Amino acid sequence: MTNVIKISVILIVSMLSFQSKAFAQSGDMDNEADYRDKMTIDVAYKKELLDLGFKDGKYLDIADDATSHHPYVLVGKVIHTAEVSALRPDGTALKGRVPTDVSQEDLYVASRLACVGAINVIKNAAGGDLSRIRKIANIRYLTLSEPEYIDYALVSNECSTLMVRVFGQTVGSHTRFAIGLVSSANNESFKLNLIAYLK
Amino acid sequence: MMKYIFSILLITILASCSNSSSDQAEDTLENRLAKELVRLGFKDGELPPLSKVFGPYQPYVVVDKDIYLTSTAAQRPDGTWMTGLVTDETDLDELIYATELSVISAINRLKYAAGGDLNKIGKIIHVNTLSPSPQNYPHLEILADTSSDMLVRIFGEEVGSHARTILSVTSLPINMHHEIEVRAVMK
Known part of the structure; x- marks a missing residue:
């Protein structure tokens, strides 16, 4: 019985x-076993930087000189970044509204530039070791646009795929949203912010 | 021994009886959700199959207990999407319907994120309302209230009440009519 x-x-x-x-x-993020070691991630990140024209595959040195806000805040294991601008290797940013002032192709590059910038921010938050990043949880894409413009998804894809190229599917794939802005600080065309988790 | 078996049988029968008799009357999360689904035109009050995302990203991400959702748009019961900018001439009832459908999409993703059981959701933390509306559009508050009220109706005050943001955006990806972004946490 x-x-x-x-x-x-x-x-x-x-x-x-x-x-x-x-x-x-x-x-489920733990189902796929494609975690990468530090060297693999660093090589992948450096390749993206070189492709975008950053000398020696090194991102810009940006001074954290604001007193009231910072490039990121670390709460426990959670990294919240500030808005990351799409800075070119010379330190300038793409400015103007899509599609009147800037083109879709301009935004594709801006999306990748902001993306490597964001990775630089979370790298600093992780003490310089990108393999300590456990998960990219959420990315918010902000584009300065006219109402008739609707191709945000294609622009966002440039960064979303870059994240996966650098971190692999398990760590790099994320949730996201993309919106059009009526105006933006310094008239910059494209920005993003993200939330990531440390191991 | 027979007594033992008999008592087990009796308990199971009693338990199943009490379950089925109280099903109609019982105020469970599933029943409240089914009621909303029927009202919005979903057959049998069932959540629709989770729609595929349009690109290289995830519909939801769960890290420990934190749930992040990709913003959800208004998908009608027949699977088509509500698209187009909001104008001053847009029918408010239709826009409210779009808001409610966005909430259903969000709950659908929450259910998957919680491993199939919405009762495991501990708290709706934040709801971000995204409306591609013209400047000085007067009805944004009503739209945000629609989704807030609906989440509280379904999840109850304790779990469903949340912080919120209302954003008027120039336009949304793929010309979506309305989107909401939800963050939640598991029990």
């Missing part, structure tokens, strides 16, 4: 766990 009860309990438990597994599959 007790055996029957035991078996039925085991059956029920296994059914329940099977059910929860089926639900967890698509978004």
Whole structure:
């Protein structure tokens, strides 16, 4: 009798766990085993920087001179970045509104520039070691645009794929939103901010 | 021994009876959600299948207990999307419907993020309302209230009440009519 009860309990438990597994599959970050070591991430990041024209694959040195806000805030293991501008290797930023002042192609580059800038910010937050990043959780893309412009997704994809190229699918894939701005500080065309987790 | 078996049987029968008899009356999260789904035109009060995302990103990310959702747009029960900018001439009832559909999409993703059981959601933290509306559009508050009220109706005051932001944006990706972004935390 007790055996029957035991078996039925085991059956029920296994059914329940099977059910929860089926639900967890698509978004569970621990399912895919493509964690990368520090060297792989550093090489991938350097390649993106070189492709964008950063000398020796090194990002700009940006002074943290504001008193009231910082490039990032670290709360426990959670990194919240400030808005990251799309700075070119010479330190200037793309300015103007899409599609009147700047083109879709300009924004593709701006998206990658802001992306490597954001990676630089979280690298600093992680004490210089990008392999300490556990997960890119959320990215917010902000574009200075006219109402008739709707191709945000294509611009965002440039950064979203760059994140995955650098960090791999498990750590780099994220949630996001993209919106059009009516105006933006310094008239900059593209910015992003993100939330990431340290290991 | 027979007594033992009999008592177990009796307990199971009683338990199943009490479950089924109180199902209609019981005020559970699932029943409240089903009621909203039927009202919005979803057949049988079932959540629709989770729609695929349009690019190289995730519909939801869970890190420890924190849940992040990609902003959700208004998808009708037949699977089509509500698109177009909001103008001063836009029918407010239709816009409210778009808001409610966005909330349903968000709850759908929350359910997957929580491993299939919405009762595991501990708190809705923040709701971001994104409306591609003209300048000085007077109804933004109503839209945000629509999603806030709906989340409280479904999840209850303790779990469903949240902080919120209302943003008027120039336009949204793929010309979406309305979007909301939800952050939540698991129990």
